[in-house]
Amino acid sequence: MKINVAIIMGGYSSEYKISLISGQVVYDHLNKEKFNAFKIHILKEKWVYVDENDREHPVNKDDFSVDTPTESIKFDCVFNAIHGSPGEDGLMQAYFELLGIKQTSCDYYQASLTFNKRDLLSVLKPYGIKSAASYYLNLGDEIREDEIIAAVGLPCFVKANKAGSSFGISKVYEKEALAKAIEKAFAEDNEIIIEAFLNGTEVSVGVIKYQGQTKVLPITEIVSENDFFDYAAKYEGKSQEITPARISDQQALRVTNIAKLAYERLKMRGFSRSEFIFVEDEPYMLEMNTTPGLTTESILPQQAQAAGISMSELFESAIWEALEQNN
Incomplete structure (x- = not known):
């Protein structure tokens, strides 16, 4: 029997348009022989299932189900593709935990903590993870x-x-x-x-749960054409994203170990992408994203590809990992 997967996308923040693209990419790449995929738009003004004919069907927030003229739909798993609130700050995670529905991202506490840059860096400091003044x-x-x-x-x-x-x-x-x-x-x-301001090489490090193990993906070096890695650099082609990064073996080992340490100490699940700047050989953490971009141009899918993991395999693995969670 196929698994019903709700792909939630949109959100309440300025990132909602990017999230809609990420969600569509997940929908396009999920293996339809294994999964019944449903696009769920979570927006301030409405929660709706958007069917293959672009018709909208309201989501029942009491149990996160959908009734259409022909069927009643309940979901086995939620694939979280919402960047920003309420998908990356813990609100949706807490909602699904209350409903007992499995979902692909980290738990609500970790989402809330990592979404708050100030709190995240403070919590990681005792583990020797450095950040800017x-x-x-x-x-x-x-x-x-x-x-x-x-x-x-x-x-x-x-x-x-x-x-x-x-x-x-x-x-x-x-x-x-x-x-x-x-x-x-x-x-x-x-x-x-x-x-x-930290003057050095900027890198992005993806860490995921893959086939039951914590896996650090190949490191990406960020070279922005603009003054820094801003919106245009991220989404309008104003940057080079070089995977694997042009850093020394010593630097690569150091930042890999730190990214994995942060992931494991925070008891993370699902995808994460952490940003660092090297000052000489020391990586300084900027932030951690728990719902990173999943468009074809996004960094995490590029890193997965460099590791020999297709987008279909990446998304499918996240669903299996979620379904196998005991709580």
Whole structure:
């Protein structure tokens, strides 16, 4: 009997359009001989199943089922392709745990923690995982520009604390540009993190559960044509993503071990993609994404391909891993 898989996509954040693309890619690559795949759009204004004729059928939020004119659909597993809230911040994970429905991403606590850049880096610090000098602001706080610059220096990065795809991020070179960058970040989130600029090689490291084992994928080097790895660099071809990264064996071993350590210490499941910058031979973590992009241009699928794992195999493995979870 085929397994019913709900592919949730969309979300409530600025990343919803990217998520819809990721979800469609998952739908296109799932083996239809093994899985009945259903596209579920999770949007602020509606939760709907979109059928093969683009007709919309409401999702019953009481039990996450769908009734169509011809059938009543219940799901064996949920494939989470939502970037940002509510798919990457723990809300959907907690909802499915309450309903007893298996899902492919990490648990709700890990999702909430990793979605909060400030908290994630603080939790990993005792394990020896380094990060840039930083300064925190919450909406309504007094903005002491001289104090910020004394803490992180110039240039620096101003980031929304809980946002992805580089929404709300600015690189600031001068004190006069700081206030505008802070305003931009607060448009995405009510918490921001301001970090020192790290001058070095940027890499992305994918870690997944694959065939029952924690697997670190080949490392990707990020070379942006823009001033940093912003939205245009990520999604509009304004960067080179080189897999495997052009780093030394020593650097590769170091960052591989750190990415795996973070994944295992946080008791992660599913996919993750962590970003680092090398300062000499030491990797500094920037963030961890638990619902990374899954488009054909996205980094994690590129890394999987370099490891000899097709997109179909990557997605199928995530479903089997979810179904085999005991809780």
